[in-house]
Amino acid sequence: MKRRAALLTMVGACAWLAGGAAPRAEDAVTLKVGVNKVISDVVFYIAQERGFFAEQNLKVELIPFDSGPRMIAPLAAGQIDIGAGASSAGLFNAVGRGLGVKIVADKGSTAAAYDYMPLLLRKDLIDSGKVKTLADLRGLKLAAAGPGSATNAKLAVALGKGGLTYKDADNVNMSYPQQVVALSSKAIDGAITTEPSASQAVDSGVAVRFSDASLYPGQQVAILLYGAELLTKRRDVGQRFMTAYVKASRVYNDATNKGLFNGPGSQQLIDLIMKTTGLSNRKLFDTMVPNGISPDGAVNMKSLADDLKFFVEQGQIEKPVVVGDVVDMAFASNAVKQLGPYRPN
Structure with a gap:
């Protein structure tokens, strides 16, 4: 009986040390x-x-x-x-x-090095020299996922850093997968998109990243x-x-x-x-x-x-x-x- 009581005492002590009985x-x-x-x-x-x-x-x-x-x-x-x-x-x-x-x-x-939502532009616009800086976004058809989304807000930042207003671009809204298709068909000129759509567009050769985390840090x-x-x-x-x-x-x-x-x-x-x-x-x-x-x-x-x-x-x-x-x-x-x-x- 004493041994049983001692054993129960030891078990209780172990449970306390472990933070209580397992739920x-x-x-x-x-x-x-x-x-x-x-x-x-x-x-x-x-x-x-x-x-x-x-x-x-x-x-x-x-x-x-x-x-x-x-x-x-x-x-x-x-x-x-x-x-x-x-x-x-x-x-x-x-x-x-x-x-x-x-x-x-x-x-x-x-965060720094984690710009998973970049500004993409069609590769042919970069290769031709038509777009060299953010100021060249004027009049381009640019897609975001909005209206009223973080992508629209980031697009406004990009345009602002180019000395432009949000209305200086032709802004359209569509889903991220639709953006990749639209870049491929040249239905749009660029987009604020997220991964994996960004990498899919770049990997297929239709788009390039035109921004990094410095565009809109954090x-x-x-x-x-x-x-x-x-x-x-x-x-x-x-x-x-x-x-x-x-x-x-x-x-x-x-x-x-x-x-x-x-x-x-x-x-x-x-x-x-x-x-x-x-x-x-x-x-x-x-x-x-x-x-x-x-x-x-x-x-x-x-x-x-x-x-x-x-x-x-x-x-x-x-x-x-x-x-x-x-x-x-x-x-x-x-x-x-x-x-x-x-x-x-």
Whole structure:
């Protein structure tokens, strides 16, 4: 009897040292997360495959959408808990209407060496000498993914640096895959597009990159969004998700060292991206520029403010709103406190 009691005491001590008993599977909290099969979604899959969500006693269901904006209404209605969106007029308007969604972390940004959303121009326009500087964009037909998107905002920056206004170009809106087709057929002269469309257009020989990260340093393009439940009643659950997300983002940063898919674990990362996006040309990753994701989850507040200013100027904002109304960085800050500072491998 004494031996049995001693054994139970030892087991209890070991559990305390390990941080408590392992959670039972039935106790795991289920979260529904919207994804749209883009490369920046890979952080969710890293957290899933590495067991980072399981560490936080979370069961995460990844729900496919065909675009980020389509997640806003289900997120506001509580049909999904977490979404992936972009800096856009639609997002600011949703917050202005009181839909109860907020930006909580970075999901895709153009940090130095990570310009995954470049300005592309048709190669024949460069080879002929018709376009040499940004000032030569005047009158060209240029595509963005908008209206009211981060791509439109970046196009405005490019035109501005050429001494032009947004109206000095013939601006059209179309999806990224459509942009590649339109560049090939010469239906457009250039586009602000993202990977992998950018590398596909360059690899096929129809376009060249006409910008680098210096065009719009650190633009906040994609963001992680929480719905009202995680922002209010279930903040503890939102914190657990964020800790797993930031941990996974650090694995991603290690693998995309200095803006290339060549860091520690890069081949496994490429495998995962190909598996989850449907990309089949592995050679593209030799030159593809990965999206930046802050290893601390931090978002670029100035970029969000600059893009909001552009949307206001274009008459696309319904009610007055400020960036502070749209962002809650407490989750990411607390995750960094738990995990410690990022140390690249």
